[in-house]
Amino acid sequence: MSAHVDVLVVGAGLAGLECARRLGEAGARVMLADRKPAVDHAVHTTGIFVRRTLESFDLPDDCLGPPVRRVALYSPRGRSLVLESPHDEYRVGHMGPLYRRGLDACLRAGVQWAPSTSLASLQPDETGSTATLERAGRRERLHARFVIGADGAVSRVAPALGLDENREWIVGVEEVFRGVQTGYAPAFHCWIDPEVAPGYIAWVVDDGEEVHVGVGGYASRFKPAEALRRFHARVAPRFGLAGAAASERRGGRIPVGGVLPRIACARGLLTGDAAGAVSPLTAGGLDPCLRLSALAAEVAEDFLATGRESALAPYDGAALRARFRTRLLIRRVLAAVRSPAAAELAVAALRLPPFRAAAHKVFFGRGSFPDVARGRGVPRRAAGAGLAAALTGSGS
Numbered sequence: 001m002s003a004h005v006d007v008l009v010v011g012a013g014l015a016g017l018e019c020a021r022r023l024g025e026a027g028a029r030v031m032l033a034d035r036k037p038a039v040d041h042a043v044h045t046t047g048i049f050v051r052r053t054l055e056s057f058d059l060p061d062d063c064l065g066p067p068v069r070r071v072a073l074y075s076p077r078g079r080s081l082v083l084e085s086p087h088d089e090y091r092v093g094h095m096g097p098l099y100r101r102g103l104d105a106c107l108r109a110g111v112q113w114a115p116s117t118s119l120a121s122l123q124p125d126e127t128g129s130t131a132t133l134e135r136a137g138r139r140e141r142l143h144a145r146f147v148i149g150a151d152g153a154v155s156r157v158a159p160a161l162g163l164d165e166n167r168e169w170i171v172g173v174e175e176v177f178r179g180v181q182t183g184y185a186p187a188f189h190c191w192i193d194p195e196v197a198p199g200y201i202a203w204v205v206d207d208g209e210e211v212h213v214g215v216g217g218y219a220s221r222f223k224p225a226e227a228l229r230r231f232h233a234r235v236a237p238r239f240g241l242a243g244a245a246a247s248e249r250r251g252g253r254i255p256v257g258g259v260l261p262r263i264a265c266a267r268g269l270l271t272g273d274a275a276g277a278v279s280p281l282t283a284g285g286l287d288p289c290l291r292l293s294a295l296a297a298e299v300a301e302d303f304l305a306t307g308r309e310s311a312l313a314p315y316d317g318a319a320l321r322a323r324f325r326t327r328l329l330i331r332r333v334l335a336a337v338r339s340p341a342a343a344e345l346a347v348a349a350l351r352l353p354p355f356r357a358a359a360h361k362v363f364f365g366r367g368s369f370p371d372v373a374r375g376r377g378v379p380r381r382a383a384g385a386g387l388a389a390a391l392t393g394s395g396s
Contacts (some may be wrong), residue, residue: 005031005112006304008131008144010119010157012039014095014286015272015293016150017102022297024109028304031142032106033114033133039103040096044152044252045286046174046205046212047093048188052366053287054091060101065092065207070187071363075347076195076340081356085364090188092207093286122147122160129160129267146300147268150293153253155274161267164317166276168257170200170283173224174214175232175246182206182239188363189235192343196227199335200283204235211239216254216283218335224251254283256331258324259292263317264299266309271296275317279369281327281334281362288369292320 009020012034020032036042049059067088073081107113120132120139128145149157158165189204196202198221205212213235215227236242253273260276263269271277277288295315302311337343350359 003141004143005029006144007031007146007148007300008033008129008142009148009150010034011149011151011272011274012036012099012103012113012115013044013150013152013272013289014099014102015274015277015289015296016148017099017106018290018293019148019150019271019297019300020111021102021106021109022294023300024106024111026297026301028301029112030106030110031112031114031144032103033117033119035116035118037116039099039115043095043099043248044250045095046172046203046214046250047095047098048205048284048286049091049093050284050287051087051089051364053290054088057290059093059098063094063098063101065094065209066186067091068186068188068207070185072187072189073347073350073359074189074191074193075344076191076193077344079344079347081347081350081359083356083360083363085360087364089364090207092205092210092212119151119156119160122157124267146304148296148300149268149270149274150272151274153255153273155270157268158270158274161265161270163265163270164260164262164276166255166257166260166273169219169253169255170216171219171224171251172200172214172216172254172283173228173251174203174212174249175228176248176250177211177213177241177244178209178247180211180240180244182211182241184239191231192337192347193340194221194338194343195340196222196231198222198338202227202231204239206239211241213239213241214250221338254278254285256280256283258328258331259288259317259320261318261321264312264315266303266312269296269300269312269315277369279327280324280331291369 006028007030009016009032020030024030068090069085071083117133117135120134123130131142149155153166186207191202197215198217200216202215255276258280263275271293272289277292278285299312299315349355
């Protein structure tokens with residue numbers, strides 16, 4: 001294990017892989033560390049990519065499921081509101097293969113990979129930080145000029161750098177079924193029911209290849225595993241899941257408090273879920289993850305080149321957070337819906353033309369995350385082509 005790197009990236013999810021690859025390609029000495037033994041081990045996210053992401057980043061097609069254009073929203077009693085888009089709005093990512101492609105791209109860029117490695121401590125030193133990394137019961141020290149925390153909603157890097165930490169999250173749990181034919185056109189089926197998903201939704205994501213059945217909500221108000229069991233029993237007959245065995249079970253915390261105000265300092269920064277880069281309204285995190293990570297890599301590269309803390313100024317969580325005032329307000333409203341009767345009225349209201357238009361904008365709008373691009377790191381189509389080349393191995 002190298003004793004000195006320019007950048008230590010902690011966490012090898014989508015955010016960590018994106019940052020590590022970009023910085024490796026820019027010539028930085030990068031170590032990517034994750035406590036998991038493999039990047040595709042214990043995947044947490046459903047992996048839903050929205051149209052805006054698919055237009056900006058050329059993700060490898062063989063790592064994506066079929067397009068989805070329909071959303072069906074249900075009340076606790078099963079009354080539905082069906083929304084259709086003329087566009088291919090969503091695709092479910094095959095996250096294991098996508099992570100493996102991302103890691104291969106990192107290795108080609110010269111990134112040092114440290115699996116089964118945990119961050120034990122992170123202390124400031126004269127030119128950055130000294131990290132104590134633990135692997136197989138052994139501890140080793142590593143000097144890093146800059147540290148990127150891409151280590152999830154409950155980040156160990158955040159307090160070690162004196163940065164803000166997530167305080168509000170929901171807990172999601174789902175089961176994935178493969179080889180099941182539901183008989184329905186590809187759609188995202190979403191239930192607003194505070195008894196099984198307090199403060200969020202329950203879902204059946206059916207893209208024709210996989211069926212994801214899950215629930216999410218505030219942990220203090222429900223028992224996720226029990227809620228999932230009850231919800232599965234409710235929807236299994238309808239979607240042909242009775243007796244089907246799940247091929248995978250996923251779960252984890254999803255921050256919904258918005259982008260944290262302070263996400264960077266002279267020793268490092270936070271990105272992805274660690275930075276709260278998740279829509280407070282929909283809890284969608286993949287588009288924010290890619291866009292914020294592109295900017296994170298750019299400002300880190302500038303900081304390494306100049307040594308000036310002013311290079312980090314564009315990485316301003318408070319400015320990004322200000323763009324989410326409306327979503328944060330709606331999050332408060334969703335959290336306050338505690339009775340099935342209130343949820344029933346809410347879905348009924350969404351059938352009215354003005355509210356139906358608002359629901360259409362929520363599910364099919366293009367405002368999942370602000371455009372945080374500065375210049376060469378812009379996650380526009382040209383920059384996305386670079387990502388595709390890296391993931392498919394077709395780049396230089």
